[in-house]
Amino acid sequence: MKEFTINTNDSGQRIDKFLSKAMPELPKSMMYRLFRRKDIKLNGKRCEISAILSEGDTVRVYVKDEVSAVKTQDMTFKQASDELRIVYEDDNILVVFKPIGVDSHSNSTSSADTLIDRVKKYLWKKGEFIPEEERTFAPALCSRLDRNTAGLITAAKNAAALREINSAIQSGALHKIYRCVTVSAPPERESIATAYHRKDDDRNIVRISDVPAEGFREIRTGWRTVAEKNGLYLLEVTLYTGRTHQIRAHLAHLGAPLLGDGKYGDIRANKRYGVFRQQLCAYALEFSLPESSSLAYLNSKRITAPPPDFEQRFR
Known part of the structure; x- marks a missing residue:
């Protein structure tokens, strides 16, 4: 038998979702059978799969030891760098500046020194993240940026904040604003464009279409021209949807590729200006929450980041 006392971060979720995360080796089919057999108790009583947990609740799972392994937190974040540029912080969230060359999350090629590892280490050292006391939650980034894109990312310190920020992103209540440099003028100085986007996972590249097509999802990208100089254009871009490589691919499709972009950009222009990394920065965040x-x-x-270095070209 395994017993869990629900803490603040475990609360507010369905009991089956909690158990799937707290006991990852417990097959779902077996978990549902335990519910039917009344071998999962909430505060000593039988419960439905859809029961919502509250802080202080007790959950007991009557199951054999060989399938009762409980999830433990990954502690590799302790190996991460202490370098973390915090732009805004309160009791619920952090807004941090991700530098170029740092991965947002771990992947097959990254080390343990990712942005989320640095966030976890920072909060652990502050005593705001205690891995031994958490079953289903760890501080999390609410979005990501490409390795070679710098800028602001929001991190949630607790489960309630994570749900609120993720909901805001899905509903469009969190506005992400970027600054970038293009090698050609966009079609208009200021506009919002709608197109359709499909990602080719095998090649890690996206395609943009002006008309709906099978496998393509709608995107909306807004921009205004802030400055222009020496054949380059400084744009402020607002994302109304958040798809992979949306800004880079959509602006290139509109005839205004990013300076330094080796995937969607103008290679000859990149060579002419001697820039080989996309000039793009997640510059500001604005909220319009209920x-x-x-x-x-x-x-x-x-919430704004310091002006990116590439803006110096327009002074």
Whole structure:
């Protein structure tokens, strides 16, 4: 038998979702059978799969030891660098600046020194993340940036904040604003364009279409021209959808590829200016959360990064 006492970060979720994360070696088919046999108890009583957990609840799972392994937190974050540029922090979230060359999350080629590892280490050293006390939650990034793109990323310190920020991203209540340099003028100085996007996972490249097509998803990208000089254009771009390589691929499709972009850009222009890394930065965040949201206090804030280095070209 395994017993769990629900803490703040475990609360607010369905009991089956909690158990899937807390006991990853327990097959779902077996978990559902345990519910039917009343071998999973909530506060000493039988419960439905859809029961929502509250802080202080007790969950007991009557199961054989060989399938009762409980998830333990990955502690490799302790190997990460202490370098972390915090732009904004409160009790619920961090907004951090991801530098070029650092992965947002781990992948097959990255080390343990990712941005999320640095965030976990920072909060662990502050005593705000205690891995031994968490069954299903760890601090998490609410979005990601490509390795070679710098800029702001929001991290959630607790499960409630993670749900709120993820909901805001899905509903469009979190606006992500970028600065970039293009080697040609966009079709208009200021506009919002709609197109259709499909990712080729095998080649890690996306295709853009002006018309709906099978496998393509709608995207919306807004921009305004901030400055122009020496054949280059400084744009401020607002994402109304968040697809892979959306800014790079959509602007290139519109005839305004990013300076330094080796995948979607103008190779001859990159050589002419001697720039071989996309000139793109996630520059600002704005919130328009419902007043009922526990994070509605963020609506009065515009969180900005320091101006990216590439803006010096326009001075």
